Amino acid sequence: MSITSAAPAARHSKTAVIFVCILAALAGLMFGLDIGVIAGAQQFIQKDFGINDDTLSWIVSVMMLGAALGALVAGWLSSQLGRKRTMILGAVLFVGGSVLCGVAPTPEVLIVGRLVLGVAIGLASFTAPLYLAEVAPESIRGAMISMYQLMITIGILAAFLSDTALSYSGNWRLMLGIIAIPGALFLLGVAFLPESPRWLLMKGRQPEAEQVLHKLLGNRDAIAREISEIKEQLKTPQNGVQMFLQNANFRRSVWLGVLLQVMQQLTGMNVVMYYAPRIFQGMGYNTESQMWFTAIVGLVNVLATFIAIGLVDKLGRKPILYIGFVVMAIGLGVVGTMMHLGVHTHGQQFFTVGMLLVFIVGFAMSAGPLIWTLCSEIQPLKGRDFGIGCSTFTNWVANWLVGLSFLPLLNNIGQAETLWLYAAFNAVFIVLTFWLVPETKGVTLEQIERNLMAGHPLREIGSKPAPTSSGFRKQAAEDAAS
Ligand code: BGC
Numbered sequence: 268m269s270i271t272s273a274a275p276a277a278r279h280s281k282t283a284v285i286f287v288c289i290l291a292a293l294a295g296l297m298f299g300l301d302i303g304v305i306a307g308a309q310q311f312i313q314k315d316f317g318i319n320d321d322t323l324s325w326i327v328s329v330m331m332l333g334a335a336l337g338a339l340v341a342g343w344l345s346s347q348l349g350r351k352r353t354m355i356l357g358a359v360l361f362v363g364g365s366v367l368c369g370v371a372p373t374p375e376v377l378i379v380g381r382l383v384l385g386v387a388i389g390l391a392s393f394t395a396p397l398y399l400a401e402v403a404p405e406s407i408r409g410a411m412i413s414m415y416q417l418m419i420t421i422g423i424l425a426a427f428l429s430d431t432a433l434s435y436s437g438n439w440r441l442m443l444g445i446i447a448i449p450g451a452l453f454l455l456g457v458a459f460l461p462e463s464p465r466w467l468l469m470k471g472r473q474p475e476a477e478q479v480l481h482k483l484l485g486n487r488d489a490i491a492r493e494i495s496e497i498k499e500q501l502k503t504p505q506n507g508v509q510m511f512l513q514n515a516n517f518r519r520s521v522w523l524g525v526l527l528q529v530m531q532q533l534t535g536m537n538v539v540m541y542y543a544p545r546i547f548q549g550m551g552y553n554t555e556s557q558m559w560f561t562a563i564v565g566l567v568n569v570l571a572t573f574i575a576i577g578l579v580d581k582l583g584r585k586p587i588l589y590i591g592f593v594v595m596a597i598g599l600g601v602v603g604t605m606m607h608l609g610v611h612t613h614g615q616q617f618f619t620v621g622m623l624l625v626f627i628v629g630f631a632m633s634a635g636p637l638i639w640t641l642c643s644e645i646q647p648l649k650g651r652d653f654g655i656g657c658s659t660f661t662n663w664v665a666n667w668l669v670g671l672s673f674l675p676l677l678n679n680i681g682q683a684e685t686l687w688l689y690a691a692f693n694a695v696f697i698v699l700t701f702w703l704v705p706e707t708k709g710v711t712l713e714q715i716e717r718n719l720m721a722g723h724p725l726r727e728i729g730s731k732p733a734p735t736s737s738g739f740r741k742q743a744a745e746d747a748a749s
Pocket residue numbers: 302416419420423531536537540568634635636662666
């Protein structure tokens with residue numbers, strides 16, 4: 268490559284990187300806004316419609332059911348329609364769902380609006396990271412995952428703040444409807460994005476793929492290299508379903524991904540995300556304080572995510588998960604105990620809020636970002652789309668069940684007992700992490716795949732081969748040959 272052609276190429280790819288970053292930011296932000304917005308709106312919805320806790324639980328949780336459905340069809344849609352059109356569809360549903368929620372005349376319509384929103388999020392949360400992985404340069408792919416999670420937390424915080432500001436008027440319709448604005452921005456952003464060159468090549472549309480790569484890379488050598496690399500990758504077709512049926516080792520990684528996402532949801536994080544004001548109400552706070560404390564929860568969630576970003580490649584995945592689960596078990600256990608004993612004085616109130624924040628730090632510095640990272644690292648290449656699809660789908664189903672069951676649990680077994688239950692789950696996860704979770708820090712994805720397929724125990728699939736181990740080399744050679 269000549270020096271003169273290198274300069275424009277660098278400029279071009281910088282523009283492309285900025286574009287994909289903006290997209291990542293918007294998709295993650297949408298995800299977070301929708302998770303966060305219902306916390307502050309629900310008490311006003313309940314008063315306005317005069318509904319009981321069961322109906323309210325459905326309004327809160329049906330969105331996650333929609334997201335599970337959206338994630339389920341997203342794989343098929345994004346391979347048929349393309350990544351860009353699937354994201355456009357997601358964005359349109361997102362705007363439509365937000366408006367419908369804002370104007371809903373009855374609880375039933377509100378439930379439909381939340382379901383539509385969920386489908387939008389399911390589509391976007393599957394397709395946007397896929398698009399990013401296909402378009403973003405290799406060097407920033409890791410950063411993209413962290414950035415995506417960070418934007419989710421920023422979205423949650425933004426929704427908590429907007430709810431707090433609007434809570435003085437109690438205007439829940441505006442709280443839900445205003446999210447159509449970032450949705451419209453996402454739609455606009457996606458409309459200007461090029462289609463993924465990988466998808467175009469999958470469909471045999473090479474001239475269009477070259478045009479896109481011309482915009483992204485801007486120089487002929489780089490374009491030719493990229494085209495031949497993509498074609499090389501496409502020689503390994505995805506056949507996850509078949510592989511799942513035939514290969515017991517692959518089934519282990521799929522189940523591990525599913526388990527990891529169940530663990531993430533059963534930490535109880537979303538109980539706090541959806542019902543924080545209700546929990547603060549149980550501590551004796553008035554509406555205004557409930558809203559402000561919820562906003563503080565959102566802020567702590569954002570800030571603690573930086574701890575994970577800073578530590579994940581230094582300390583490794585497992586130590587961070589251990590610390591996180593211990594902190595979460597203690598945090599929730601103590602909050603539950605305080606609720607049980609009775610929170611009466613200001614000092615007791617502050618201490619209990621403080622311990623809830625400790626729990627949030629525990630999640631945001633560990634299971635929040637790390638479970639997503641692990642789920643994308645443990646799947647072998649041929650089954651990666653299928654494996655990640657299964658774990659993402661599980662995330663939403665578990666998320667739905669957590670949202671749906673919290674208020675019934677609260678009303679039947681009590682607030683302290685419900686929190687103790689989640690604290691106990693976190694304690695169990697310390698053991699499961701030891702027993703089943705691999706350490707994947709500093710290991711290539713190919714090595715993880717080789718260990719998995721050689722039948723190593725799950726918690727060892729991240730081990731590097733001993734340089735002198737000829738047995739291991741022999742095994743690797745056999746794997747490569749098969
Ligand atoms: C989880 C969401 C959760 C969010 C909170 C994500 O990693 O998947 O369910 O609401 O973190 O920050």
